[in-house]
Amino acid sequence: MENNNYIHVYNEIGQLKSVLLHCPGEEIENIVPDYLSRLLFDEICFLKQAIVEHNQFANILKTEGVEVLYLTDLMADILGAPDVRQKFLENLMDEGKVPTEGVREALREFFSLLTPLEMAKKAITGVRKDEVKEINNKHLADLVKNPYPFYLDPIPNLYFQRDPFATIGSGVTLNVMSSVTRNRETLFAKYLFDHHPRFKNIRRWYNRNKTHPIEGGDELVLSPKVIAIGVSDRTDPVAVEMVARNVFESDESFEVVLAFDIPKTRAFMHLDTVFTMIDYDKFTIYPGIEMPLDVYSLRKGSNNNINISYEAEDLSSILKKYLRLPSVDLIRCGNNDVIAAGREQWSDGSNTLAISPGKVVCYNRNYVTNEALRKVGIEVLEFDSYELSRGRGGPRCMSMPLVRADI
Numbered sequence: 001m002e003n004n005n006y007i008h009v010y011n012e013i014g015q016l017k018s019v020l021l022h023c024p025g026e027e028i029e030n031i032v033p034d035y036l037s038r039l040l041f042d043e044i045c046f047l048k049q050a051i052v053e054h055n056q057f058a059n060i061l062k063t064e065g066v067e068v069l070y071l072t073d074l075m076a077d078i079l080g081a082p083d084v085r086q087k088f089l090e091n092l093m094d095e096g097k098v099p100t101e102g103v104r105e106a107l108r109e110f111f112s113l114l115t116p117l118e119m120a121k122k123a124i125t126g127v128r129k130d131e132v133k134e135i136n137n138k139h140l141a142d143l144v145k146n147p148y149p150f151y152l153d154p155i156p157n158l159y160f161q162r163d164p165f166a167t168i169g170s171g172v173t174l175n176v177m178s179s180v181t182r183n184r185e186t187l188f189a190k191y192l193f194d195h196h197p198r199f200k201n202i203r204r205w206y207n208r209n210k211t212h213p214i215e216g217g218d219e220l221v222l223s224p225k226v227i228a229i230g231v232s233d234r235t236d237p238v239a240v241e242m243v244a245r246n247v248f249e250s251d252e253s254f255e256v257v258l259a260f261d262i263p264k265t266r267a268f269m270h271l272d273t274v275f276t277m278i279d280y281d282k283f284t285i286y287p288g289i290e291m292p293l294d295v296y297s298l299r300k301g302s303n304n305n306i307n308i309s310y311e312a313e314d315l316s317s318i319l320k321k322y323l324r325l326p327s328v329d330l331i332r333c334g335n336n337d338v339i340a341a342g343r344e345q346w347s348d349g350s351n352t353l354a355i356s357p358g359k360v361v362c363y364n365r366n367y368v369t370n371e372a373l374r375k376v377g378i379e380v381l382e383f384d385s386y387e388l389s390r391g392r393g394g395p396r397c398m399s400m401p402l403v404r405a406d407i
Ligand SMILES: NC(=[NH2+])NCCC[C@H](N)C(=O)O
Pocket: 039, 040, 041, 157, 160, 162, 163, 182, 216, 217, 218, 269, 270, 272, 273, 391, 392, 393, 394, 396, 397
């Protein structure tokens, strides 16, 4: 196994040692009703309260001894180098479809006045047209009336750090996002893994230049041998197989990828919105997916072959078989009450973040599910969830583990 101390994730529940977060910033205030659904939000958030909640989340993690890193700080570490800064801005403008050379020149000037940290933040906030006054070198696109308010779009889903890349073993999948609005998030990850002294040279199981989408919320590392990946609204089976192949061809310990084919709907956009691991033998699950769930196994074969089969048993039996457990406990979101399940799943009741076996971080609003977890002996640490939940993601979605203890 390749050894690096900075990416090490061989399970979902081992003591979390280091995690990457992004605290929502002014990008959230650039969400307006006309663009809500394109930006993948259902409601407008009150930023001040969202920050309070995010800080509560981060403080829980810090109190538990977890190193909390912030994406903007890591970006600031690398944006001090003029060539990195320049390339990053050009990429951001290309992928943000900045319309003309005149606007690009104005944006170069605009960003040149910012410190590395300010630049990282502004790249996420987006740039409104009224912030950039002087456009020289005018093209047709600069002259025609266009009510769209931004030269560079905000990137409001970046506080869901789970999705643009994902750690598996000692490597990462640098993801292709299924939506245009989220794809620029992976540019930040690309720059970290290309340039940050702590993270460059990390191996990649997938790269953002591929064609088929995969998002981190679908990627779960169940054990040093077993990975689960959702085939979902966001993740394509072609990408799942490619990741499996690359991991199997390496010297990593993984032997099986379980592909969970879940319904393709907004409420369950990723596997982790309906299924998370919380203890050696305990999982949360949203009952609405149990019936329609098809699971396929991709097993490492000889000569770089992959053996793919349909798993005909129910989920408990599949998990018992592959994780070698005598029994498993599936704890149902909403504690088996259909209405509570639907309501709490919508605000990520099944989306828990384990910080050690049997200890999870959850939104306080999902009290029915949290109570059900406590009943089976799980320790639940809660924080406020009025505003963060409006982006349709919970504690797991908001965190990317970089290092977990082996178990
Ligand atoms: N891992 C997750 N479940 N992430 C949730 C992401 C929510 C985000 N608004 C989106 O639609 O993409």
